[in-house]
Structure formats: C-alpha cells, structure tokens
Amino acid sequence: MKEQPEPAEKSKKLLSPEQRKLRQKRAAHILLVVVIAALVAVVAVYAAAFSATPATIRNPQFQHYHFRTQILVDGRAINFASSAFQEGYSKDNCNVDLTKSPVHFHDQKDQMTHVHWDGLSGGQVLKYYGWNLVGGPDTVMGYRFDKLPQVIKVPIHGKALPKIPDGDSFYIYTGDQNEHKERSWQDFLSQDLETFFGKKSNITTPAEASLLDKLFPRAYAHAGHNHNAPPDEEQLKDINNLLGNVVIFVQKDKPTDKQVADRFSKLEPLSRSTCGG
Secondary structure, three states, X not given: OOOOOOOHHHHHXXXXXXXXXXXXXXXXXXXHHHHHHHHHHHHHHHHHHHHOOOHHHHOOOEEEEEEEEEEEEOOEEOOOOOOOOEOOOOHHHOOOOOOOOOEEEOOOOOOEEEEEEOOOEHHHHHXXXXXXXXXXXXXXXXXXXXXXXXEEEEEOOOOOOOOOOOOOEXXXXXXXXXXXXXXXXXXXXXXXXXHHHOOOOOXXXXXXXXXXHHHOOOOOOOOOOOOOOOOOHHHHHHHOOEEEEEEEEEEOOOOOHHHHHHHHOOOOOOOOOOOOO
16 A cells, blocks of 8 residues: 655654755745846846937926927828827926926917927927837837936827828928028937027026026016017017928928928918917
8 A cells, every 4th residue: 555645744844954944045045036037127127218218308308499390291281280299288388397298289280399308309309299210119209217216108199190101202491481491301300409400499497597487487488578569570489489490391202492482481470479478
C-alpha cells in the first residue's frame, strides 16, 4: 500500500530553523526583484514619454499671440470657424494663467489662430488638428512634466484636418494683401513661430505682471490704445498681437500668382479682440 504524502503543515514543521530562514530570504529576494522590475518599467515609461515630448510641451510657458491661417487642399479652403476646430472660450485665455490647450480657434472665427504656449512651431499647430508632420505619437502632443510627480497627457484636438491627398505637395506663403512671398515649408514645420514670422510677441509675461494684474485679469495679448477713436489696421495688428498671415496650398502643382494673391485678399478682418482690447 502506497504511503500518503505528508500534509504541507507537517512538512513545514519538519523544516529546520536554518531552512526556514533560507526560504524567507528567497521569498524576500523574489519580492525585491519584482519591486525593482516594476520601478524600472515605470521609469522606462516615463523616460520614453519624456524623450518623445518636445521641450515646449514638457514644460509649457505662457504666451498669447495670433496669426491668421488659411489652408487650401486641392483648391478647397478649410473653414476654421466650423465646430470641428472651435473650442470654448474662458477668461483665463486673457490673463497670465497657462491654458489647458496650447493653441485654439474660438468665437466661430475663421483663420484667427490663438497660440497660448510659448515656442510652438507651425508643425505642432498642424499636429494639434490631425496632421502629424513632425513625428511622435499621432494622438498626443506629448506629456507635461511641470507638475511632477504627476505626468499629464496633452492630447491633440482631434483629426479635424482632412486627409492629405496622395501625391500632393505643400506650398506656403506669408504676407498680406499688399505684399507676400513664398517660404520654406520645413522652416514652418520646425521653427518657433516668432522666428518663422520674424516678429516678437508683445505679450506681458507672468514675470512682468504685477500682483494687481494677476488678481484682475486683462488682455495681456493686446497693447493699449485710444478707445475714443477707431483703431486703424496697424493698431489692430498691435492690439491683437498679430505675428503675421500664412497661406498653405496642398496640391500637386505650385499655385499661380493669381491664386496666391486671391487668398491674401480674403484675410479675416481684425477686431478689437475678444479679450476686450
């Protein structure tokens, strides 16, 4: 007749003190390895997110300027006033508080691009609306590391821009109805927009803002002017902190001079500003 195996409890009692210590030591070692592996995995994820995120997104800084954008895909102009691009408006868009979104369109206005994070490139603006021409994950701009230990995902607004047709090229121009010129597409994608337009923002930075200014928000993106007289075009550019105007053609052949001039004749008129400037 076969002998029955000893119960686990009885087997345990038969262990010597040295064997029990060895078993406990092995269990502690396994637990330590598991904890270290988990920490390494977390650090690896953080490191990957950090390296894949541009510095302007990792540690965003306050900004507030505008530029007018027109994009035509095979002759069809994108309507930035449509709900696909528009976001709600908040009074914190006018003071020195950092906004949740790096860029947005609001007030059902076409063309008027509002930039609220410093150092953004044209490529990052396009990525925010679905054209990822600068690399990194398609659905996120990256991750914020300015609130550690919390790491905050910065999602794109969505796939609002249409699919880029196969075989089409990008042609970009800056200027206004009086004068305009062709520019480098790669410069637009990679350069800080202040560098690309060759104009500095006239913003009041948080460091320059007084305590009174912080307590009572005002239109930091807009310079002062005489409210008794209607502002002229140059004053409106200053009030709106307008860096410039850009027209982008996405098509197979280079646009004609007439096509380019026609788009610069259709610039959205400037107003005193939604911030009360």
